[in-house]
Amino acid sequence: MSISEKDVLRVAHLARIRVSSDELEDYQEGLSGILSLVEQMHDCDTDGVEPMAHPQDIQLRLREDQVTEPDQRDAMQKSAPQVDEGLYLVPRVIE
Amino acid sequence: MEFECVIGLEVHAQLMTQSKIFSGSSTAYGASANTQACAVDVGLPGVLPVMNRQAALMAATFGLAVGATVNPVSIFARKNYFYPDLPKGYQISQYEIPVVSGGSLEITTDAGSKTIRITRAHLEEDAGKSLHEDFDGMTGIDLNRAGTPLLEIVSEPDLRSPAEAVAYLKKLHTLVRTLKICDGNMQEGSFRCDANVSIRPRGETTLGTRTELKNINSFRFVERALYHEIDRQISVVETGGAIVQETRLYDPDADLTRPMRGKEEAHDYRYFPDPDLPPLVIDEADLALVRSQLPELPDARQARFVAQHELSEDDAAQLTGQSEIADYFESAVEHAQGESRLTANWINGELMSWLNKNDIGISDSPVTPAMLGQLICRIQDKTVSGKIAKQVFAALWEGENDGDVDALIQSRGLTQITDTDAIAQAVNDVIAGFPDQAEQVRAGEEKVIGFLVGQVMKATSGKANPQAVNELLKKQLLD
Incomplete structure (x- = not known):
């Protein structure tokens, strides 16, 4: 299976990754290759096989509903580029 | 042409857990910004979500209360999109298999009773809050709310009027509060509603193109926003236009809806099962526990x-x-x-x-x-x-x-006059003071007796028993 340049640009936009025009062909080939690899699974007979959502046959571990995390804002915000009044500041976004 | 509207509602109910759905941070409302946002909530690399058992049981509680199937196995999925108050770049939600499927609510409006089907209810985490003012052109992010457990309750498009939508919402609101799974506080955003709205000529069975109304967060606004959106859609269609599938916001000040995003490409959330979270299992023992704790609905x-x-x-x-x-x-x-x-x-x-x-x-x-x-x-x-x-x-x-009722009645001297002599005295005084009205009563105009009763009540500062007064007046004037 091969994907088009347009597909590559769309996926790149969704992932917010900038792809220059001279990289396009590379990505197109690479992504098509991955899809072809995955496509081999179509050859398997999966009739009667239940779809699975997780590779391991385990179930979710649950924790009791207790507050265990103390306030660590100062530590957390040490790695933030800009903070003010306890808020993380980011370039303005408005819907 | 006569149109009917078709409405489906998506309600986000914050679950009343102490801690977040995937971390041990507190969910208490109103704390100082980012003091309840741990490494998991801010999406630091290398952290892993650990699911809150109480959130799962609350979802199951809801499922049982609306007669739904509580799925023994449900799957968490990543819903991918970029927004600064969602630091991981994805929201953990449920997609293919939600925790609750089906169920219904019975609503009553002036038009009678009606069953509204529930499509599903799924668990997910809330996002943080963006504050757009006061930061020198920057946006401030508070992640205290990030990771708060939500139950998103999706109805079938069974609602046919804004009044039905409000009745459904109120019913749901009462239910989640009775079940003690959500505090229902709309001002604090614990109970939020989005609506999918479309119109079609009456009698038509296929659905028209819908718009989504976001964040209509009071019962009053829901009704108004829906009315406006339905009116708008009808006038678009009647003037030969076509409805565009889009998200719209209700502006309560201007009292109208307006499009929220430009003509952007349709959302592509690229859902996939979250590899960090194996399937959620709710077994018979859990259900038995939840069932035993269900309050009277x-x-x-x-x-x-x-x-x-x-x-x-x-x-x-x-x-x-x-x-x-x-x-x-x-x-x-x-x-x-x-x-x-x-x-x-x-x-x-x-x-x-x-x-x-x-x-x-x-x-x-x-x-x-x-x-x-x-x-x-x-x-x-x-x-x-x-x-x-x-x-x-x-x-x-x-x-x-x-708050001592008897002491209060005593100290204020409000005890009803039961002393018939005292009442009789007042009755006689009134008959003497209002001879015209008394004569009218004697002449058979019994309605006028009400006036005389009122005068006696006035004379006794309201403390006479009105029934006793009525009887005495009748006895004096009619016997």
Whole structure:
């Protein structure tokens, strides 16, 4: 299976990754290759096989509903580029 | 052409857990920004989500209460999009297999009763909050809310009017509060609603193109926003236009809806099962536990109030609209020695009007169920008239006599005059003072007797028993 340049640009936009025009062909080939690899699974007979959502046959571990995390804002915000009044500041976004 | 509207609602109910759905941070509202956002909530690399058992049980509680299937296995998925208040770049939600499938709610409007089907309810995490003002052109991010457990409850497009949508929302609101899984506080955003709306010519069976109305967060706004959107869609179609599938926001100040995003490409969330979270299993033992803790549901309670307390459907519906009001009623009736109808009248009338006037909830009422019950007893045994009882109620509200009803009636001298001589004296005085009216009554105009009763009540500062006055007047004038 091969994907088009347009597909590559769309996926790149969704992932917010900038792809220059001279990289396009590379990505197109690479992504098509991955899809072809995955496509081999179509050859398997999966009739009667239940779809699975997780590779391991385990179930979710649950924790009791207790507050265990103390306030660590100062530590957390040490790695933030800009903070003010306890808020993380980011370039303005408005819907 | 006549149109009908088709509405489906998506409600986000914040679950009342102590800690977040995938971390041990507190979910308490109103804390200082980012003091309740741990490494998991801010999406630091290398962290792993650990699911809160209580959130799963609350979802199951909801499922059982609406007669839905609580799926023994459900799957968490990543919903991918970029926004600064979603630091991981994806929201953990459920997609293919939600925790709850199916179920329904019965609603009642002026048009009658109707069953509204529920499509599904799924667990997900809330995002943080973006603050767009006051930061020198920057946006401030508070992640305290990030990771708060949400139950998203999706209805089928079964609603056919804004009134039905409001009835459904109120029903759901009462239910989640009764189940104690959500506090229902719309102002704090604990109970939020989006609506999918479309119109079609009446009789048509296929659905029209829908728009989505976001964040309509009060019962009043829901109704108004829906009316406006339906009107807008009808005028677009009638003028030969076509509805564009888009997200719109209701602006309560301008009282209209406007598009939220430009003509962007349709959202592509690229859902996939979250590899960090194996399937959520809710087994028979969990369900048995949840079932054993289910409270009496609002519909059942309403039916019981009608049967056991001999209330009208309307009174019972009003009382059971909030579980706190229903609790108050049952407690007050006990103190009122079972006098249920009078108690219901006082709660739905006097108490509600005082609560509304002072903008407080029934749990904060200064007049307790015990006080109201006691007051009802004093009305029943004719110590005070209904009219005087309102004065007593007002004094109780102000905290007089520490809420001791009998002491209050005593100290204010409000005891009804039961001394027949005293009443007879007042009756005679009134007959002498209003000879024209007395003559009219004698001539057979019995309606005028009401005027004379009123004069006697006035003369006795309302403390005479109006029935006794009425009888005495009749005896004096007609026998």
